[in-house]
Amino acid sequence: MNNSTCKLAAAVFTLSTLSLAMVPQSAKAHGYMVVPQDYANSCKEGTTTDPTLCTETIGNQRNQIVQGEAAGNHKHVVPQNLCSANMGGEYSALDIPSSNRYATTLTPDTDGYIEISYMTTADHKTWYTDIFVTRDGFNPDTDALTWADLERVEAIDWHGKFMSGSDTIGTAGIKKYKVKWPEAKTGKRILYQVWQRTNPYHMEHEVLGKPVQNVWDSNEAFYSCANINIVSDGTPPDDSQWKSNEKFAPETPHLKIGDIVTARIMVDGTTRVEIDLDINANNIEQKVWKHELATKVNAHKPTEDLLEVGVLNSETDEVTLSANHELNRIFFTNEGFSHLIHVTQADQTEFEFTWNGLQDVYDKKPGESINIPLDLVITEGNDVSYTYIATLIETVQRNGQPVVIEGTVGDLQSFKIDKTGEYSVNVVIKDENEVTESRYFSFNVKESTNPEPGNTSVTWNNQSGVPVMVALQHGIWGEWLSAGATLNLSSDAELFNRPGWEVKEGDELNLGALVNGVEYVSCGKVTFSGDIMLNISKNSCSVN
Incomplete structure (x- = not known):
């Protein structure tokens, strides 16, 4: 993806966005659910292919299903249209219930936990992730989701830390966490997650109470809907020949007669075997072609000793193909094996x-x-x-x-x-x-070169009577300064040399301060040269 007085909400939002420049990162803001795969991510990954359920914008913005001023009051900013975070426009496609949406099959482990994998394309200081599941009787294929349909599974308190666990440095990438799954919640449901960034003045949480009071970040919250299928434990025994397994053919592509469906068997992410199935009028239904493809995979001689598709009998360690394609998994005798389903459209030549x-x-x-x-x-x-x-x-x-x-x-x-x-x-x-x-x-x-530090210095003189936080500009924050204190920083100070925001002699800056953590006071544009004195009061700033 590619700063004047204002209230804290705007100041914090700008802080949360711009402060990302302080930490080297390798991805865009902000996040999406990988396992189970949420609606927006399934649009990007192509596992949901119904054009009425996905748009290019949704796929490309899968990490930004967001409300910027949530501040813990989710039912206010998202009163309806939960899966799109009530964003409207093209995002409304996320709120359409349909059997054509991809569903992730999850099996609780022997202790009753499921593991969630969440991709933070930019890590943030976090108050909580709140995880819900739909009530008994709710049908994800036909029913529009409301708050009344959700029951809380668990609220994970991150205590203002980054999801990576650090107090100071956020790291983009997949974060994994486990939640205790309610035994009675089996079958097809919607898992709904809220990721709330932290600020001291957020609305109290029903379970966690007040947020951490000494960590400032943002009002933003991110929302995810994911269809899931909860099935009983089919974990292989300790001495099993099967070393790994996964849901077979979880993709739900829209097929046409003449298309070719390919099961790609991969080792450490590299395709080693391709098994094709031609789609015709007799097998175009999902339940039919998935069963036929599984049959071909099981009959493929070069791999018959390496894998099997079906349902595991944990007592005999045998895998038997089920007529119900939702139950079938693919079992591998070696770690590092995986598979994916690819569709070649009729008259399509790949490049x-x-x-x-x-x-x-x-x-x-x-x-x-x-x-x-x-x-x-x-x-x-x-x-x-x-x-x-x-x-x-x-x-x-x-x-x-x-x-x-x-x-x-x-x-x-x-x-x-x-x-x-x-x-x-x-x-x-x-x-x-x-x-x-x-x-x-x-x-x-x-x-390619690092300029030598100049002779410029900036002094903040706190005359406001309350603590202030010095600022390079609206959103790039430095140290707290107690009432009546002064702070002098030379041009080689860390505040003026943050990666991507380095300040050079002669640059024009918008210096200022956050007064009492509530209102930002701007000193206006100042040329970064010589000795600069900033006198901060509660509502204004003068420059000497």
């Missing part, structure tokens, strides 16, 4: 592409720009014309809009980069037959 010459890191001189060539190459495909749309975003968004380049593969264009930071580029290529492939690329732009 592959790469970005030729892309580097992981680029050096940029201070004050200059660099051009990064967008050299796209079709590595496998037909001799036809290919068009592309490439969208560049700054991993830590500060301001501005994504940069979009459109063109034809073979016509060389470039991205002009004038800021340091981590960047991601989503490239979507389409051929003459409307066959589409997409990939994400990333790179980092760093300053």
Whole structure:
């Protein structure tokens, strides 16, 4: 993805967004559920393919099903349309109940716990994750979700820490946590999760009470709906020949006669075997083609001693194919084995592409720009014309809009980069037959030299009578300063040298302070040069 007085809510929101620049990260804000797979993520991953249930925006923004001013009052900001967080517009597709949505099969472990995997594309200081399940009698295929349909499973209190467990440093990536599952809640249901970032003035929680009082972050909350199937324990015995297993063919693609469904058997993420099934009028129903494909997988001679699809008898350690495709799992005799289902559409020829010459890191001189060539190459495909749309975003968004380049593969264009930071580029290529492939690329732009510290210094003089937090600008915060105290920082101080926000001699800054943790007071634009004195009162700031 790619600062004047205001109330705390706005100040905290800006703080939460901009302060991400203080920590090096490798992903966009903010998160989505991987296991079980939530609705938006299933749109991106292609496991839900019904076009009425997904849009390109939902897939690309799967980590931003969010309400910015939730502050713990979720029923107020999301009174209805829970799965879209009441965001409206294209996101309303997330609120449509349908049997065509992907459902993750989960089996509680021997202690009755299920494990949730959540991808934080940007980690945040967190108050809680609140996990709910739908009531008995609720049908995810036909019923629109309301708060009255939800029963709390567990509220996990993170006590203002990052979900990575740290007090100070957030780390993007998958976070895993277990919850005790209610024994009676089996079958198909919706698991609903609320991820609430922390601030002292959030609404009290029904179970956890008041939030932690000394940690400031944001009012934001993120929401996830995931269809789940809870089945009984089929864990292999300790001496079992089966070393790993997973739900067989969890994908629910929309198929047409003439399509080809392929089971790809992979070892450590690399495809080793492909087993195809032609789709015709007799097997186009999901329950039929999944059973036929499982039968072909079990009969495939090269892998018959390595895997089996079906239901495990934990007493005999035998796997038997079930007529109910929802119950079948694929069992492997080795760790590192997995599978996925791929669909080749009728008259579709796949292609592959790469970005030729892309580097992981680029050096940029201070004050200059660099051009990064967008050299796209079709590595496998037909001799036809290919068009592309490439969208560049700054991993830590500060301001501005994504940069979009459109063109034809073979016509060389470039991205002009004038800021340091981590960047991601989503490239979507389409051929003459409307066959589409997409990939994400990333790179980092760093300053090639580090300027020597100058003689500039800034002094904050707290005349407000209450504690203040010094600020480089609205959202980039420094130390707390008690009433009547002063703080002098030279240009080599950490506040002026945070990655991505380095300040140079002669820069114009919007210096200020957060008074009593409630109101931001701006000192206006100040040229970063010489000795600067800021006199902070409760409602104003003067510059000497």
